[in-house]
Amino acid sequence: MRSVEEHRRVVAGLIRPRPAVAVPIADSLGLVLAADVTAPVSLPGFDNSAMDGYAVLADDVAGAGADSPVLLPVAEDIPAGRTDIPTLLPGTAHRIMTGAPLPAGATAVVPVEATDGAVDTVTIRAAARAGQHIRRAGEDVTAGTTVLRAGQVVTAAVLGLTAALGLPELTVVPRQRVLVVSTGTELVGAGAPLLPGQIYESNGVMLAAAVRDAGGEVAAAPMTGDDVDAFRAMLRRHLPDADLILTTGGVSAGAYEVVKDALGGGDGVEFVKVAMQPGMPQGAGTLDGVPIITLPGNPVSALVSFEVFVRPALRAAMGLPSTERPRRTAVLTEDLTSPRGKRQFRRGVWDPDADTVTGYGPPASHHLRWLASANCLLELDEDTAEVAAGTRVQVWDLR
Ligand code: AMP
Ligand code: MG
Numbered sequence: 001m002r003s004v005e006e007h008r009r010v011v012a013g014l015i016r017p018r019p020a021v022a023v024p025i026a027d028s029l030g031l032v033l034a035a036d037v038t039a040p041v042s043l044p045g046f047d048n049s050a051m052d053g054y055a056v057l058a059d060d061v062a063g064a065g066a067d068s069p070v071l072l073p074v075a076e077d078i079p080a081g082r083t084d085i086p087t088l089l090p091g092t093a094h095r096i097m098t099g100a101p102l103p104a105g106a107t108a109v110v111p112v113e114a115t116d117g118a119v120d121t122v123t124i125r126a127a128a129r130a131g132q133h134i135r136r137a138g139e140d141v142t143a144g145t146t147v148l149r150a151g152q153v154v155t156a157a158v159l160g161l162t163a164a165l166g167l168p169e170l171t172v173v174p175r176q177r178v179l180v181v182s183t184g185t186e187l188v189g190a191g192a193p194l195l196p197g198q199i200y201e202s203n204g205v206m207l208a209a210a211v212r213d214a215g216g217e218v219a220a221a222p223m224t225g226d227d228v229d230a231f232r233a234m235l236r237r238h239l240p241d242a243d244l245i246l247t248t249g250g251v252s253a254g255a256y257e258v259v260k261d262a263l264g265g266g267d268g269v270e271f272v273k274v275a276m277q278p279g280m281p282q283g284a285g286t287l288d289g290v291p292i293i294t295l296p297g298n299p300v301s302a303l304v305s306f307e308v309f310v311r312p313a314l315r316a317a318m319g320l321p322s323t324e325r326p327r328r329t330a331v332l333t334e335d336l337t338s339p340r341g342k343r344q345f346r347r348g349v350w351d352p353d354a355d356t357v358t359g360y361g362p363p364a365s366h367h368l369r370w371l372a373s374a375n376c377l378l379e380l381d382e383d384t385a386e387v388a389a390g391t392r393v394q395v396w397d398l399r
Contacts, residue, residue, distance in 0.1 A: 001275040004343045012313040014291035022169040028154045031172040032319035037148035042138035047102040051133040054093040055106035058130040070124045109133035173319040175217040179242035183249040185225040203248040203302045214311045226258040249297030251281045276343040278365035279305040298365035325396040330357035336387045338380040347374035
């Protein structure tokens, strides 16, 4: 049997980054920059007022105070967005709003609060320091400066800066496009009535969400019966749009194992047993150069396998940080058993405040209900057969 670590290495080695592309900035949120960003313009782009008030010559109001007001005629009104730049003559003031361009010659802005707010002749009751309440061109960003670095994740604030610089696109590591194929003749899509022996498809819906949650993009999430030709045709149809294929089901030891039957002919996909529970039957390889990871069909096995093998490799291929779920330790509240020789991943409820973790639901791999309300995976290593309550164990934080 292959170890968990070995299979993680195999999967990680298959999933490759896509070439960097320039995308409209609105499409880049959450992706990683593939190139440094140099400012094409300065910020601010021009000297402007930091306050609503009056642009003046500081010398003209040097003597102003509460008991010694200075009166100045208001020669111009400059709202934000005015695009001509008037000249301030000595002995006059210009009414000016926040963000409006400073008139030529002005050396200070007196806030409206220190005046009577008049529009013809303004009464100023405070002196102004030269440069006061003026935002200078380039004091935030000087044109030509590197303002963002390759490897940085695009956040709302990154987009804000990019937009302020007038850049329409960012060069990023694109999302991996993942084809999620569910196999099983018993599967029925939501909304249709079930015949005896049929079940509603759930792996495809769940893994598509897990792919998006990991930062990937779902190319398609089709479902196919256990028919080798239909399965192959489905793969062929979607292959050109996929950077990675995930399948579920059809890889265990029974008959009608469609994935194994279709891909097991030595064509680049290797089917192995991995020493873990759940998730022992696994497969990995390439199909026409596209990596394919075949996950087991039981829903808990499928999602745990995604967490253990696929999610870290998928995030790494997109250059994203936190490729691994945070690992913590907590004190077990109950006795547990684990199969010797296999790494066990139980669903758990972790209480970080109490520093405890409780195994949640039975270990068998069809118990979706417990999976849905667990907040961690509880990891018990290969050498462990029994763990007593009170033991400190490792958990994967899924929150
Ligand atoms: P298999 O590995 O194909 O034998 O599937 C193992 C178990 O998982 C069976 O009980 C299947 O019915 C179930 N299963 C497989 N694929 C899905 C799916 N996409 N949605 C829900 N259950 C599934
Ligand atoms: Mg099946």
